[in-house]
Amino acid sequence: KNQVEQSPQSLIILEGKNCTLQCNYTVSPFSNLRWYKQDTGRGPVSLTIMTFSENTKSNGRYTATLDADTKQSSLHITASQLSDSASYICVVSARSNTGKLIFGQGTTLQVKP
Amino acid sequence: GAGVSQSPSNKVTEKGKDVELRCDPISGHTALYWYRQSLGQGLEFLIYFQGNSAPDKSGLPSDRFSAERTGGSVSTLTIQRTQQEDSAVYLCASSRGTASTYEQYFGPGTRLTVT
Numbered sequence: 647k648n649q650v651e652q653s654p655q656s657l658i659i660l661e662g663k664n665c666t667l668q669c670n671y672t673v674s675p676f677s678n679l680r681w682y683k684q685d686t687g688r689g690p691v692s693l694t695i696m697t698f699s700e701n702t703k704s705n706g707r708y709t710a711t712l713d714a715d716t717k718q719s720s721l722h723i724t725a726s727q728l729s730d731s732a733s734y735i736c737v738v739s740a741r742s743n744t745g746k747l748i749f750g751q752g753t754t755l756q757v758k759p
Numbered sequence: 760g761a762g763v764s765q766s767p768s769n770k771v772t773e774k775g776k777d778v779e780l781r782c783d784p785i786s787g788h789t790a791l792y793w794y795r796q797s798l799g800q801g802l803e804f805l806i807y808f809q810g811n812s813a814p815d816k817s818g819l820p821s822d823r824f825s826a827e828r829t830g831g832s833v834s835t836l837t838i839q840r841t842q843q844e845d846s847a848v849y850l851c852a853s854s855r856g857t858a859s860t861y862e863q864y865f866g867p868g869t870r871l872t873v874t
Contacts, residue, residue, distance in 0.1 A: 650801075677859035689763070689850055689865030690802075697860075735801070744807065744815055745790055745857040751801040 648673040650738050652750035660758055663726055667753045669719040669736030677741040681710050681721045684733045684752070693721070693734075726757045761785065763853050763866035771872045772841055780836040780869045784853030791834050792854070792863060793826060797847040805849075808834060809857050841873045 650671045659665050671679065678697045682690035694703045694710040696719070702711050707724045723730055736750040764783045772778050784791050793805040804818040808828040819825070823842075828834040838845055848870050852863040 687867070689852075689867050691865070692862055695862070739859040742859055743857055745792070745854055745859055745861060745863065746804055746807065746815070747792075747802075747863065749794075749802040751799075 648738070648740060648748050650736055650748050650750035652734075652736050652753050654753060655751070656754040656756070658756045658758060659726055661726060661728055664722065664724050665726060665755065666723075667721045667734050667736075667755070669721070669750055671717050671719070671736070671738045671748075671750075673717075673738040673740050673748055675741040676714065676717075677739040679710075679712055679719050680737045680739070680747075681708070681719075682735040682737055684735060686732070690735055723755075726755075728757050728759060731755060731757045763851055763864050765849075765851050765866040765869050767869060768867065769870045769872075771874060774843060774873055775840055777837065777839045778841055778871065780838075780849050780871070782834045782836070782851030782853075782866060784832060784834070784851070785864055786832075788853035788855055788864075789831065790854040790857045790861070790863075791828060792852045793834070793836050794850045794852065795820075795847045796850060796868070802850065805836070807857070838871075841871075843873045846871055846873045 680695045681693045684690040696712045709722045733752040735752040791808040794802045823839045826836045848868040850868045852865045854861040854863045
């Protein structure tokens, strides 16, 4: 069964600190992995997308890594800001012509001053 | 350009009533997806459209749920005889196509509360 699991479920950090969110997946055949940021009351917004051959991708203070062998990904946030408070969702796409996405349950990050 | 829009943003309805949720995709996007996000749960796929056709309706939870898309643009998700377990945020996303590499752009969602 195709599944995406994230940890931790929630996280509280102080402003300026770094943090790392984890994602494990069992999706086959694998096409790509995305990290989305979802602010409260808003739709998810894409941060990064990585295919099988990519093992790291950055978007400003966000850096995602992918290990396709162990089927693990991480999202590292550097020098956190209050605006980083949101839910971060790991999403995996199987190779198909439907575009269907498999979502993790998300990690809720709270950045405190 | 304009993003994906959804209406209404919030809907409170009584159990047993029918509701219609609307999604306006990004212009030119041929693929449109509906998802449901229940409290404390991850996003759950409901249905997708390629043009006006819905090749995969496997995520619709019951026959009370239906969706249509007209003119390759606007889509409506209808829930008949709403139940309390239908309370959730309903998200719509659109994409240039259905290939797995295409980016999906999400709307802000409709929060449905069934009392």
